[in-house]
Amino acid sequence: MHRKVKIAGGAGIAGVVLSFGIVLLFLNGALTGGGGVPARDAGGSNSFFDQFDMSDLRVPRDEIHRGGPPKDGIPALTGPDVVPVDEVDFLENDDRVLGVSFEGESRAYPIRLLNWHEAVNDRLGDTYFTAIYCPLCDSASVFDRRIDGEVFEFGISGLLYNSNVLMYDRIHDALWSQIAFKAISGPHAGLPLGHLPWKLSTFDQWRADHPGSTVATFNTGYRRNYERNPYEAYFQGEGLMFPAKGGSDDRLPEKEPVVGVQAEGFARAYPVEQVAAAPGGRVVDETPAGRIVLEASADGGSIRVVEKPEGVHTVHTFWFAWASFHPDTDLFDPER
Numbered sequence: 001m002h003r004k005v006k007i008a009g010g011a012g013i014a015g016v017v018l019s020f021g022i023v024l025l026f027l028n029g030a031l032t033g034g035g036g037v038p039a040r041d042a043g044g045s046n047s048f049f050d051q052f053d054m055s056d057l058r059v060p061r062d063e064i065h066r067g068g069p070p071k072d073g074i075p076a077l078t079g080p081d082v083v084p085v086d087e088v089d090f091l092e093n094d095d096r097v098l099g100v101s102f103e104g105e106s107r108a109y110p111i112r113l114l115n116w117h118e119a120v121n122d123r124l125g126d127t128y129f130t131a132i133y134c135p136l137c138d139s140a141s142v143f144d145r146r147i148d149g150e151v152f153e154f155g156i157s158g159l160l161y162n163s164n165v166l167m168y169d170r171i172h173d174a175l176w177s178q179i180a181f182k183a184i185s186g187p188h189a190g191l192p193l194g195h196l197p198w199k200l201s202t203f204d205q206w207r208a209d210h211p212g213s214t215v216a217t218f219n220t221g222y223r224r225n226y227e228r229n230p231y232e233a234y235f236q237g238e239g240l241m242f243p244a245k246g247g248s249d250d251r252l253p254e255k256e257p258v259v260g261v262q263a264e265g266f267a268r269a270y271p272v273e274q275v276a277a278a279p280g281g282r283v284v285d286e287t288p289a290g291r292i293v294l295e296a297s298a299d300g301g302s303i304r305v306v307e308k309p310e311g312v313h314t315v316h317t318f319w320f321a322w323a324s325f326h327p328d329t330d331l332f333d334p335e336r
Contacts, residue, residue, distance in 0.1 A: 093204035106213035199304035246323030263289035
Protein backbone atom coordinates (compact mmCIF):
# COMPACT_ATOMS: atom_id res chain seq x y z
CA MET A 1 0.00 0.00 0.00
CA HIS A 2 1.13 3.55 -0.70
CA ARG A 3 0.82 5.71 2.39
CA LYS A 4 0.73 9.47 2.59
CA VAL A 5 4.19 10.92 2.37
CA LYS A 6 5.12 13.17 5.28
CA ILE A 7 8.50 14.84 5.01
CA ALA A 8 9.57 17.54 7.41
CA GLY A 9 11.52 20.55 6.32
CA GLY A 10 11.23 23.62 4.14
CA ALA A 11 11.28 27.34 4.89
CA GLY A 12 8.21 29.45 5.59
CA ILE A 13 7.65 32.58 3.49
CA ALA A 14 4.29 34.37 3.67
CA GLY A 15 2.89 31.35 5.44
CA VAL A 16 3.84 28.95 2.66
CA VAL A 17 6.25 26.07 3.17
CA LEU A 18 8.87 26.09 0.46
CA SER A 19 11.75 23.75 -0.19
CA PHE A 20 14.42 22.73 -2.66
CA GLY A 21 14.32 24.32 -6.14
CA ILE A 22 10.81 25.77 -5.76
CA VAL A 23 12.01 28.15 -3.06
CA LEU A 24 13.89 30.14 -5.68
CA LEU A 25 10.61 30.88 -7.40
CA PHE A 26 9.41 32.78 -4.34
CA LEU A 27 12.59 34.78 -3.77
CA ASN A 28 11.86 37.05 -6.73
CA GLY A 29 14.97 35.78 -8.45
CA ALA A 30 17.37 37.42 -6.01
CA LEU A 31 19.75 34.49 -6.30
CA THR A 32 19.21 33.59 -9.92
CA GLY A 33 18.16 36.57 -12.00
CA GLY A 34 14.51 35.49 -12.22
CA GLY A 35 11.41 37.18 -10.84
CA GLY A 36 10.57 39.30 -13.84
CA VAL A 37 13.99 40.04 -15.32
CA PRO A 38 15.10 38.61 -18.65
CA ALA A 39 16.83 35.23 -18.53
CA ARG A 40 20.41 36.37 -18.45
CA ASP A 41 23.06 36.14 -15.78
CA ALA A 42 24.02 39.05 -13.55
CA GLY A 43 27.00 39.79 -15.78
CA GLY A 44 24.70 40.32 -18.76
CA SER A 45 25.60 37.14 -20.66
CA ASN A 46 23.03 34.82 -22.15
CA SER A 47 24.63 31.66 -20.72
CA PHE A 48 21.30 30.35 -19.38
CA PHE A 49 19.98 30.45 -22.95
CA ASP A 50 23.08 28.57 -24.12
CA GLN A 51 21.62 25.37 -22.68
CA PHE A 52 18.88 25.45 -25.32
CA ASP A 53 18.54 25.61 -29.08
CA MET A 54 17.37 29.20 -29.46
CA SER A 55 17.48 29.23 -33.27
CA ASP A 56 14.41 30.57 -35.09
CA LEU A 57 13.02 31.97 -31.84
CA ARG A 58 9.36 32.92 -32.30
CA VAL A 59 8.90 35.21 -29.27
CA PRO A 60 10.92 38.25 -28.12
CA ARG A 61 13.95 37.01 -26.22
CA ASP A 62 13.73 39.80 -23.64
CA GLU A 63 10.22 38.63 -22.69
CA ILE A 64 11.48 35.20 -21.61
CA HIS A 65 12.20 35.16 -17.87
CA ARG A 66 13.84 32.82 -15.41
CA GLY A 67 11.42 31.35 -12.91
CA GLY A 68 14.13 30.62 -10.37
CA PRO A 69 14.99 26.89 -10.56
CA PRO A 70 17.64 25.90 -13.13
CA LYS A 71 17.06 23.63 -16.10
CA ASP A 72 15.52 20.44 -14.68
CA GLY A 73 15.45 22.04 -11.21
CA ILE A 74 11.77 21.14 -11.44
CA PRO A 75 12.25 17.51 -12.50
CA ALA A 76 9.78 16.18 -15.05
CA LEU A 77 8.81 12.53 -14.64
CA THR A 78 8.83 9.72 -17.19
CA GLY A 79 6.93 6.46 -16.73
CA PRO A 80 5.64 7.24 -13.22
CA ASP A 81 4.92 4.70 -10.52
CA VAL A 82 1.17 3.98 -10.47
CA VAL A 83 -1.34 2.04 -8.38
CA PRO A 84 -4.99 1.03 -8.95
CA VAL A 85 -7.37 3.81 -7.98
CA ASP A 86 -8.98 1.69 -5.26
CA GLU A 87 -5.59 1.36 -3.50
CA VAL A 88 -4.97 5.09 -3.28
CA ASP A 89 -4.79 6.34 0.30
CA PHE A 90 -2.44 9.28 -0.22
CA LEU A 91 -5.06 11.68 -1.61
CA GLU A 92 -8.05 13.44 -0.09
CA ASN A 93 -11.43 13.32 -1.81
CA ASP A 94 -11.23 16.97 -2.85
CA ASP A 95 -7.65 16.82 -4.17
CA ARG A 96 -7.54 17.70 -7.83
CA VAL A 97 -6.22 15.32 -10.48
CA LEU A 98 -5.52 15.67 -14.20
CA GLY A 99 -6.86 12.59 -15.93
CA VAL A 100 -6.66 10.92 -19.34
CA SER A 101 -8.36 7.99 -21.04
CA PHE A 102 -6.83 6.29 -24.08
CA GLU A 103 -7.31 2.89 -25.67
CA GLY A 104 -9.52 1.61 -22.88
CA GLU A 105 -7.18 2.70 -20.08
CA SER A 106 -7.47 5.67 -17.74
CA ARG A 107 -4.87 7.34 -15.52
CA ALA A 108 -4.85 10.31 -13.16
CA TYR A 109 -1.99 12.59 -12.13
CA PRO A 110 -2.50 14.40 -8.81
CA ILE A 111 -2.00 18.15 -8.89
CA ARG A 112 -0.07 17.64 -5.63
CA LEU A 113 2.42 15.71 -7.77
CA LEU A 114 2.38 18.12 -10.69
CA ASN A 115 3.01 21.12 -8.43
CA TRP A 116 6.53 19.75 -7.97
CA HIS A 117 7.20 18.13 -11.36
CA GLU A 118 4.96 20.00 -13.85
CA ALA A 119 5.38 17.44 -16.68
CA VAL A 120 4.83 13.69 -16.80
CA ASN A 121 5.90 11.79 -19.92
CA ASP A 122 3.80 8.66 -20.08
CA ARG A 123 2.21 6.04 -22.28
CA LEU A 124 -1.12 4.18 -22.34
CA GLY A 125 -1.25 1.48 -24.99
CA ASP A 126 0.25 2.97 -28.13
CA THR A 127 -0.50 6.55 -27.08
CA TYR A 128 2.61 8.45 -25.97
CA PHE A 129 1.73 11.70 -24.26
CA THR A 130 2.83 14.38 -21.82
CA ALA A 131 0.57 15.69 -19.06
CA ILE A 132 1.67 19.25 -18.32
CA TYR A 133 0.70 21.60 -15.50
CA CYS A 134 1.94 25.11 -14.73
CA PRO A 135 1.03 26.22 -11.18
CA LEU A 136 1.57 29.91 -11.99
CA CYS A 137 -1.28 29.74 -14.52
CA ASP A 138 -3.21 26.78 -13.11
CA SER A 139 -2.83 25.54 -16.68
CA ALA A 140 -3.44 21.86 -17.38
CA SER A 141 -3.28 20.12 -20.74
CA VAL A 142 -2.19 16.89 -22.41
CA PHE A 143 -0.43 16.52 -25.73
CA ASP A 144 0.84 13.80 -28.04
CA ARG A 145 4.62 13.51 -27.75
CA ARG A 146 5.05 11.66 -31.04
CA ILE A 147 6.49 14.26 -33.39
CA ASP A 148 7.68 13.57 -36.94
CA GLY A 149 7.83 9.84 -36.25
CA GLU A 150 9.87 10.19 -33.04
CA VAL A 151 8.75 9.85 -29.43
CA PHE A 152 9.89 12.98 -27.61
CA GLU A 153 10.54 13.38 -23.91
CA PHE A 154 10.01 16.79 -22.34
CA GLY A 155 11.66 18.48 -19.38
CA ILE A 156 11.15 21.79 -17.57
CA SER A 157 13.49 24.51 -18.80
CA GLY A 158 13.37 26.88 -15.83
CA LEU A 159 12.17 29.59 -18.21
CA LEU A 160 8.81 31.36 -18.41
CA TYR A 161 7.02 33.26 -21.14
CA ASN A 162 3.92 35.22 -20.12
CA SER A 163 4.32 33.62 -16.68
CA ASN A 164 3.79 30.19 -18.27
CA VAL A 165 6.13 27.22 -18.26
CA LEU A 166 8.47 26.66 -21.18
CA MET A 167 9.25 23.01 -21.73
CA TYR A 168 12.24 21.75 -23.66
CA ASP A 169 12.58 18.54 -25.63
CA ARG A 170 15.45 16.23 -24.79
CA ILE A 171 16.30 15.54 -28.43
CA HIS A 172 17.04 19.08 -29.61
CA ASP A 173 16.93 21.13 -26.37
CA ALA A 174 14.42 23.37 -28.14
CA LEU A 175 11.74 25.33 -26.25
CA TRP A 176 8.00 24.59 -26.38
CA SER A 177 5.18 26.70 -24.94
CA GLN A 178 2.23 25.09 -23.18
CA ILE A 179 -0.36 27.81 -23.86
CA ALA A 180 1.00 28.91 -27.24
CA PHE A 181 0.59 25.20 -28.11
CA LYS A 182 3.77 25.01 -30.17
CA ALA A 183 7.55 24.98 -30.36
CA ILE A 184 8.97 28.48 -30.06
CA SER A 185 12.56 27.66 -31.04
CA GLY A 186 14.73 25.06 -32.72
CA PRO A 187 14.15 22.82 -35.73
CA HIS A 188 10.40 22.53 -35.07
CA ALA A 189 9.77 26.22 -34.32
CA GLY A 190 6.14 27.03 -35.09
CA LEU A 191 5.07 23.38 -35.14
CA PRO A 192 1.86 22.92 -33.13
CA LEU A 193 1.52 20.24 -30.51
CA GLY A 194 -1.17 17.61 -31.04
CA HIS A 195 -3.59 18.03 -28.15
CA LEU A 196 -5.43 15.14 -26.54
CA PRO A 197 -8.62 15.04 -24.40
CA TRP A 198 -8.22 15.55 -20.64
CA LYS A 199 -10.27 15.88 -17.50
CA LEU A 200 -9.52 18.06 -14.47
CA SER A 201 -11.39 16.59 -11.54
CA THR A 202 -11.54 16.03 -7.82
CA PHE A 203 -10.11 12.66 -6.87
CA ASP A 204 -13.46 11.57 -5.47
CA GLN A 205 -15.18 12.29 -8.78
CA TRP A 206 -12.39 10.64 -10.80
CA ARG A 207 -12.58 7.47 -8.70
CA ALA A 208 -16.36 7.29 -9.16
CA ASP A 209 -16.13 7.85 -12.92
CA HIS A 210 -13.09 5.63 -13.54
CA PRO A 211 -13.11 2.74 -11.02
CA GLY A 212 -10.69 0.70 -13.12
CA SER A 213 -8.10 3.46 -13.56
CA THR A 214 -4.60 3.91 -12.18
CA VAL A 215 -3.12 6.90 -10.34
CA ALA A 216 0.44 8.18 -10.36
CA THR A 217 1.94 7.96 -6.87
CA PHE A 218 4.36 10.10 -4.86
CA ASN A 219 6.99 7.37 -5.18
CA THR A 220 9.09 9.47 -7.57
CA GLY A 221 12.62 9.04 -6.33
CA TYR A 222 12.71 12.73 -5.40
CA ARG A 223 12.53 14.09 -1.86
CA ARG A 224 9.56 16.44 -2.02
CA ASN A 225 6.82 17.24 0.48
CA TYR A 226 3.78 16.37 -1.57
CA GLU A 227 1.56 17.19 1.39
CA ARG A 228 2.36 20.89 0.92
CA ASN A 229 1.13 23.24 -1.77
CA PRO A 230 3.93 25.80 -2.29
CA TYR A 231 1.56 27.98 -4.36
CA GLU A 232 -1.26 28.30 -1.84
CA ALA A 233 -0.65 31.96 -1.02
CA TYR A 234 -0.30 32.79 -4.72
CA PHE A 235 -3.67 31.19 -5.52
CA GLN A 236 -5.39 33.00 -2.68
CA GLY A 237 -3.83 36.41 -3.32
CA GLU A 238 -4.17 38.97 -6.05
CA GLY A 239 -1.50 39.83 -8.57
CA LEU A 240 1.05 37.87 -10.55
CA MET A 241 4.61 36.86 -9.79
CA PHE A 242 5.97 37.31 -13.33
CA PRO A 243 5.14 39.56 -16.28
CA ALA A 244 2.26 38.58 -18.57
CA LYS A 245 0.75 40.66 -21.36
CA GLY A 246 -2.81 39.61 -20.59
CA GLY A 247 -2.77 40.85 -17.02
CA SER A 248 -4.36 44.08 -18.20
CA ASP A 249 -7.33 42.41 -19.94
CA ASP A 250 -10.12 43.15 -17.47
CA ARG A 251 -12.94 41.29 -19.20
CA LEU A 252 -12.51 38.69 -16.43
CA PRO A 253 -10.54 38.64 -13.16
CA GLU A 254 -6.90 37.68 -13.70
CA LYS A 255 -7.20 34.32 -11.97
CA GLU A 256 -10.64 33.33 -13.26
CA PRO A 257 -10.42 29.67 -14.39
CA VAL A 258 -11.29 29.18 -18.05
CA VAL A 259 -11.00 26.49 -20.68
CA GLY A 260 -9.24 27.98 -23.67
CA VAL A 261 -9.95 26.57 -27.13
CA GLN A 262 -7.82 27.53 -30.11
CA ALA A 263 -7.63 26.66 -33.79
CA GLU A 264 -6.27 28.56 -36.77
CA GLY A 265 -7.99 31.95 -36.81
CA PHE A 266 -10.12 31.16 -33.78
CA ALA A 267 -9.73 31.43 -30.00
CA ARG A 268 -12.45 31.29 -27.34
CA ALA A 269 -12.44 31.17 -23.54
CA TYR A 270 -15.11 29.29 -21.59
CA PRO A 271 -15.28 30.37 -17.93
CA VAL A 272 -15.49 27.20 -15.85
CA GLU A 273 -18.16 28.78 -13.66
CA GLN A 274 -20.30 29.38 -16.75
CA VAL A 275 -19.93 25.79 -17.95
CA ALA A 276 -20.92 24.52 -14.49
CA ALA A 277 -24.01 26.74 -14.51
CA ALA A 278 -25.19 25.53 -17.93
CA PRO A 279 -28.12 23.09 -18.08
CA GLY A 280 -26.81 19.72 -16.98
CA GLY A 281 -23.36 21.25 -16.59
CA ARG A 282 -22.85 20.79 -20.33
CA VAL A 283 -21.95 23.29 -23.05
CA VAL A 284 -22.28 22.44 -26.74
CA ASP A 285 -20.82 25.19 -28.87
CA GLU A 286 -20.83 25.20 -32.68
CA THR A 287 -17.72 27.25 -33.44
CA PRO A 288 -15.93 28.20 -36.66
CA ALA A 289 -13.45 25.43 -35.74
CA GLY A 290 -16.20 22.83 -35.24
CA ARG A 291 -18.24 21.49 -32.34
CA ILE A 292 -16.84 21.96 -28.84
CA VAL A 293 -18.47 20.04 -25.98
CA LEU A 294 -17.47 20.69 -22.36
CA GLU A 295 -18.90 19.27 -19.15
CA ALA A 296 -18.46 20.48 -15.58
CA SER A 297 -19.74 19.44 -12.17
CA ALA A 298 -22.14 21.77 -10.38
CA ASP A 299 -19.40 23.13 -8.14
CA GLY A 300 -16.91 23.53 -10.99
CA GLY A 301 -14.56 21.07 -9.30
CA SER A 302 -14.55 18.80 -12.33
CA ILE A 303 -14.36 19.85 -15.98
CA ARG A 304 -13.55 17.91 -19.10
CA VAL A 305 -13.31 18.22 -22.84
CA VAL A 306 -15.92 15.81 -24.19
CA GLU A 307 -15.60 16.60 -27.87
CA LYS A 308 -13.36 18.69 -30.06
CA PRO A 309 -12.31 18.57 -33.71
CA GLU A 310 -8.95 17.18 -34.74
CA GLY A 311 -6.24 19.82 -34.57
CA VAL A 312 -8.04 22.01 -32.01
CA HIS A 313 -6.05 22.88 -28.87
CA THR A 314 -7.55 23.02 -25.37
CA VAL A 315 -6.18 24.03 -21.99
CA HIS A 316 -7.54 24.77 -18.52
CA THR A 317 -5.90 27.97 -17.27
CA PHE A 318 -6.25 31.28 -15.51
CA TRP A 319 -7.76 34.03 -17.65
CA PHE A 320 -4.66 36.26 -17.60
CA ALA A 321 -2.55 33.53 -19.21
CA TRP A 322 -5.10 32.76 -21.91
CA ALA A 323 -5.51 36.44 -22.75
CA SER A 324 -1.72 36.89 -22.83
CA PHE A 325 -1.21 34.25 -25.50
CA HIS A 326 -4.46 34.81 -27.38
CA PRO A 327 -5.27 38.53 -27.07
CA ASP A 328 -7.90 38.35 -29.84
CA THR A 329 -9.85 35.68 -27.99
CA ASP A 330 -13.57 36.04 -27.55
CA LEU A 331 -15.60 34.84 -24.57
CA PHE A 332 -18.21 32.13 -24.76
CA ASP A 333 -21.70 33.61 -24.92
CA PRO A 334 -24.47 31.11 -24.15
CA GLU A 335 -26.89 33.35 -26.04
CA ARG A 336 -24.77 33.28 -29.20
